[in-house]
Amino acid sequence: MKTTIFLVRTASYDRDTYSITSSGIQEVKTLAQSIKEYIADDNKDVVIWTSSFKAAESTAEIIKEELQSKEFKVFNKLATVGVLAQDADFPWLEKMIQDFDDEKNDNMLIIVSHWEYVFDFPTVYGFLPHTVGNAGALILDRESLSIVTINPNA
Numbered sequence: 298m299k300t301t302i303f304l305v306r307t308a309s310y311d312r313d314t315y316s317i318t319s320s321g322i323q324e325v326k327t328l329a330q331s332i333k334e335y336i337a338d339d340n341k342d343v344v345i346w347t348s349s350f351k352a353a354e355s356t357a358e359i360i361k362e363e364l365q366s367k368e369f370k371v372f373n374k375l376a377t378v379g380v381l382a383q384d385a386d387f388p389w390l391e392k393m394i395q396d397f398d399d400e401k402n403d404n405m406l407i408i409v410s411h412w413e414y415v416f417d418f419p420t421v422y423g424f425l426p427h428t429v430g431n432a433g434a435l436i437l438d439r440e441s442l443s444i445v446t447i448n449p450n451a
Contacts, residue, residue: 300398301341301438303332303407305360306415308432310352317355324432325356327449329363332434335447336405344368344401346393347409348375356432357409366407375410387421390414407434419444 305328308321317325336343343366347357354371361369374389390408397406408414416426419437424444427435436445 300394300401300404300406301436302394303405304415304418304435304437305356305407305409306429306431306433307348307350307352307409307411308356308359310355315351317352317359321352321356321432322359324449325359326363328432328434328447329360331447331449332360332407333364335436335445341405342366342368342401343405343407344370344397345407345409346370346372346375348411348414349373350376350411353409353411357407360407360409364407375408375414387418390418391421 308324309318310316310321311318343364345357345361345366345368347353349371353375357369360366394406415435416428419425419427419435422437424437427444427446429435429446430448433446433448436447438444
């Protein structure tokens with residue numbers, strides 16, 4: 298069984314301080330509630346990986362609190378603001394996910410990053426690029442090769 302992957306885009310943030318705005322905090326809480334509802338019947342551990350970008354870490358922290366996740370890791374390589382898709386390190390992330398599949402079979406993995414990763418990373422698994430709004434998520438089900446968009450704040 299492959300891990301279900303949630304690709305989460307950062308919440309709205311102040312472009313000067315990179316802090317999440319008050320509306321951004323509400324966006325993330327709404328998203329976290331949607332994720333809770335999506336995984337309600339699953340008894341799986343939720344693991345969160347995040348970009349080291351301040352807004353992404355803050356987004357991930359709120360999700361961690363709301364979902365009571367115990368595992369949280371920050372990766373500089375997920376900080377892609379302004380990086381073109383062809384320069385993003387998708388092979389690195391794909392390898393990390395494969396290792397995660399092998400080690401933690403059948404868990405939920407939430408990856409909090411930026412527009413570039415959320416939009417383009419699904420192509421690694423044969424999906425078309427997808428876009429979501431701030432604090433939106435894509436759910437990649439690699440078993441059934443389906444993709445679900447959660448855009449609770451749209």
